[in-house]
Amino acid sequence: MPANGLAIGPKLRYLAERARRIDIGSVIDRAKEVRDQHGQAVPATVWDMLWSAAKHDVAFQDYVDFDFAMLTKAERETFMTHPVSMQLAQQYSQPAGRAIFEDKIAFNRRFSNYIQREWLVVKEDNADEVRSFVESQGTIIAKVPVSHMGLGVRRYHAKDITDWSAFHRRLLDGDERLLEEIIAQHDDLAAVCPGTVNTTRIVGFYDGTDVHTLAVSQKFGRGEVSDQMSYGGFYTMLDPDTGHSLSAGYDSHGHVHHTHPDSGFRIADFQLPHFAEAIALIDRAAREVPEVQYAGWDVVVTANGADLVEGNWGAGVYENKPSVSGVRTGHKPRYRAAIGF
Template sequence: MGALDRAYRKARFFVRRVTSFDRERVVQFARQSARLSKAPLWWVTLDMAWCAVRYEATFENYSEWDFRILSGRERSTYMTDPKSFHLSRRLNDDAVRAAFDDKIEFAGRFQGELGREWIDIRSASDDDLAAFLSRHDRVITKDPSGVGGNGIQIRDSADLGTAADARRTLTDAGQVLAEQLIVQHEDMARLYPGSVNSLRVVAYRDPDDEVHILAAVLKIGNGGIIDNFSNGGMYTMLGDDGRALHPASDEEGHAFAVHPSTGVEITGYQVPLFDEVKALVDTLARRVPEMPYIGWDIAITPDGPVVIEGNHNSGVFQSKPSVSGIRQGLLPRYRAAMRF
């Protein structure tokens, strides 16, 4: 990509940010950054705008990775959400995206790696739906097109009533995918038993058929039934051996060296079966060659890791400098693997 193309892309991104300006959100992120550096709010806001142009960093990226306290050289090492989006659009085939956007289509394509039973409420017969609910005391119901953990609910099967009642209730809620609940490995449950604490493993399969793990993230619930960062959860980065590199942080920037509910130490926590996780990701990455750049959500059960879903436009995860002390992002790692 030439310099003119890069300049155009950055200018277009900045214009989009300005036209979609959400003053309340911008002020929220600016205040978080101002508290960190003691800089005036107006100065932080101007710096956020500058980083949107210079580094293609969203206002959320600026706050999440403490850009306010980083030097220009350090800022330039961070992969940002817009940069990741550009890579996804360039590398992944539009014609195959539906297999990842629709959770029911994904379940059918990756049946062998799901490790759990599921049913499509729309097409299941009353007998099949009744049998499914009779086999599982509790189920998780999902909106097939939901993102960020939205449209997900855990239900007692008995409360759903007959198959006809269940179909009506779930169809009205838009939750037409029902799944058997994942039982997580006891070591993962020890962190926080209220949600399935999953991994996000961002992988790239290169033209030479080598699968690179670009980032491995431990996501942990904190008060809710899901572990998503945008729904109250927290995350920490993992080393190549599956050990947590530093405390976890949440969307508000709070640091957690130990989990506030369970008292389990997060820093240095060893994810179980991590070699098996990497092997599963390698298998998954080869299943859809048209989509080489995917963020895989993985759960670890007593029988081994299973896939939850794949994200063709994966969010970016990196260490938060004020929590970890690490002041370098993952852009060099992405560049080395993707050769750009």
């Protein structure tokens, strides 16, 4: 067994695939980012990044994002990384469960009791139903059922549609088969960014008896249809016990936001409303598909509690950024305590 206690097979397969796909030019570019921020020489950084990837399961972007250049060995050991997270995801999920999480329509059907918003599946024979739904909502979100990173998501306004038959065909041809009501987020979230529905990522692990909260991050958008980084969004870590922001916001592109660029809201002052209700929602939802024990859950806090948006069996990693937060430790101890790896 490797030092982190994860199965040796997946680890070796990951390393072999990583070695096959390695892009030295990309590594050097990241090393230059580290040099510009921390003053560490590029050759030393390249070597440290390669060694960290091979020995400690640290992705190159993790090294940059989590400021490993300024951390001690002991501090680095406390940070979750994407390779470790993916190994956990592979180990603690089964194909049948993954299929539900990967298809947004299947997910909505299975988790309908945890979803507050209205939604509709676009079919070949329901053009009139689609028109009625969109007109009743005014503005809707259309989603491609199988997509990632906020891609395949579009916002439509009923007032802009003049040919409903053509609109219905466009949805089918574009595989935008899931239509959803726009979630009415809590006023405290709208105060930060009213133009985007701002989601909270709660990473949890179901051990068969209890659901453990491992990490909580708050994502903020920039007025676009999604709060993902591909749409200009960013995040801040929340205290997993209180739901209060731990720092300013940041992303994987070197941007730091002490205040929201559009509203001016100070990110470090943010407190997620109805935090206990959001955690309770995930405590229930995480038991629904026991074939997926480890997942990243996206919720939106509303005036009445929390609305479940989606679950991700590949939970991803959101972590502290020491140069921004001043917090030089990560969340891996919580993961280890809950999962036992």
